[in-house]
Amino acid sequence: MARKKIALIGAGNIGGTLAHLAAQKELGDIVLFDVVEGVPQGKALDLSQCGPVEGFDAKITGTNDYKDIAGADVIIVTAGVARKPGMSRDDLLGINLKVMKAVGEGIAANAPDAFVICITNPLDAMVWALREFSGLPHNKVVGMAGVLDSARFSTFLAWEFGVSIRDVNTFVLGGHGDTMVPVVEYSTVNGIPVPDLVKMGLSTQERIDAIVQRTRSGGGEIVGLLKTGSAFYAPAASGIAMAEAYLNDQKRILPCAAYVSGEYGVEDLYVGVPVLIGANGVEKVIEIELDADAKAGLQVSVDAVKELLEACKGIDGSLA
Numbered sequence: 408m409a410r411k412k413i414a415l416i417g418a419g420n421i422g423g424t425l426a427h428l429a430a431q432k433e434l435g436d437i438v439l440f441d442v443v444e445g446v447p448q449g450k451a452l453d454l455s456q457c458g459p460v461e462g463f464d465a466k467i468t469g470t471n472d473y474k475d476i477a478g479a480d481v482i483i484v485t486a487g488v489a490r491k492p493g494m495s496r497d498d499l500l501g502i503n504l505k506v507m508k509a510v511g512e513g514i515a516a517n518a519p520d521a522f523v524i525c526i527t528n529p530l531d532a533m534v535w536a537l538r539e540f541s542g543l544p545h546n547k548v549v550g551m552a553g554v555l556d557s558a559r560f561s562t563f564l565a566w567e568f569g570v571s572i573r574d575v576n577t578f579v580l581g582g583h584g585d586t587m588v589p590v591v592e593y594s595t596v597n598g599i600p601v602p603d604l605v606k607m608g609l610s611t612q613e614r615i616d617a618i619v620q621r622t623r624s625g626g627g628e629i630v631g632l633l634k635t636g637s638a639f640y641a642p643a644a645s646g647i648a649m650a651e652a653y654l655n656d657q658k659r660i661l662p663c664a665a666y667v668s669g670e671y672g673v674e675d676l677y678v679g680v681p682v683l684i685g686a687n688g689v690e691k692v693i694e695i696e697l698d699a700d701a702k703a704g705l706q707v708s709v710d711a712v713k714e715l716l717e718a719c720k721g722i723d724g725s726l727a
């Protein structure tokens with residue numbers, strides 16, 4: 408069987424980290440693409456030279472030519488600009504929408520059979536636009552948000568309860584923004600739901616509420632500390648988990664920004680929901696039962712995503 412090919416569109420902070428992780432895991436050969444000349448080539452050379460030290464065997468190349476992504480099995484898109492302090496993800500809309508158009512056309516022309524994972528923000532709008540511009544099937548284009556948001560939620564809960572991160576399992580739904588919905592009822596420590604742990608006196612509702620809020624603004628907290636850009640280690644790790652689920656037909660259930668048509672009462676929209684990822688891409692949207700609070704939270708999120716899509720259509724008439 409031929410080696411798998413992973414194309415990374417955008418060779419910035421996340422792109423470089425994705426390439427390193429994909430190489431370490433030997434997911435396949437890696438092509439780093441960027442519009443800036445020299446950067447993908449330089450990073451590819453530097454990363455190739457990690458091989459002898461770390462013991463991985465992966466061919467890593469850098470390019471400014473979309474032709475080099477031909478035949479890619481997985482494409483992870485981080486092209487665009489990242490947030491600076493004081494900016495919301497939505498502030499990136501105008502610039503990154505143009506980038507999605509170029510990337511979507513590049514993918515359609517060169518690698519239309521790939522499984523495409525979008526990370527560029529504002530995520531829910533950009534993954535929708537990328538799908539529209541590329542024309543790929545909805546099940547082959549998905550956004551990375553929920554895996555990262557859940558990882559943030561899990562980290563804070565593990566710290567709160569003083570337990571291993573391995574035992575914490577959490578769920579975050581909705582848009583990748585301030586309206587995301589960390590679902591406390593479905594979040595557990597080794598199967599014990601968080602509300603039960605609160606009843607057992609191991610935390611308080613106030614502290615859990617504060618953790619939910621910190622999760623919602625988890626990206627902004629890092630932007631505020633870094634000052635020159637946004638988070639990249641955990642976003643890259645999350646993108647790789649999704650790529651592995653597809654490449655190895657793992658049938659993992661992961662919260663992703665996926666296309667919904669009817670599930671959760673939502674029509675024709677990309678929003679964060681649990682999905683099953685396997686060799687056919689997004690194989691199923693999992694519809695879990697939500698309490699009234701979570702339902703209302705999801706609706707707020709859906710409305711916020713819809714507003715962004717309207718803004719996209721206003722900027723680029725071909726999307727209307």
Ligand code: APR
Pocket residue numbers: 416417418419420421422440441442443446485486487488489490499503506509510526527528529636637638639642
């Ligand atoms: N095509 C390809 N690459 C592009 C294009 C384009 N049209 N426009 C910009 N880029 C490249 C930049 O040259 C840069 O190398 O995208 C890269 C972005 O890298 P960073 O600025 O380091 O941003 P990063 O931290 O990797 O985040 C990328 O992911 O999480 C989101 O909000 C984040 O939208 C941002 C994206």
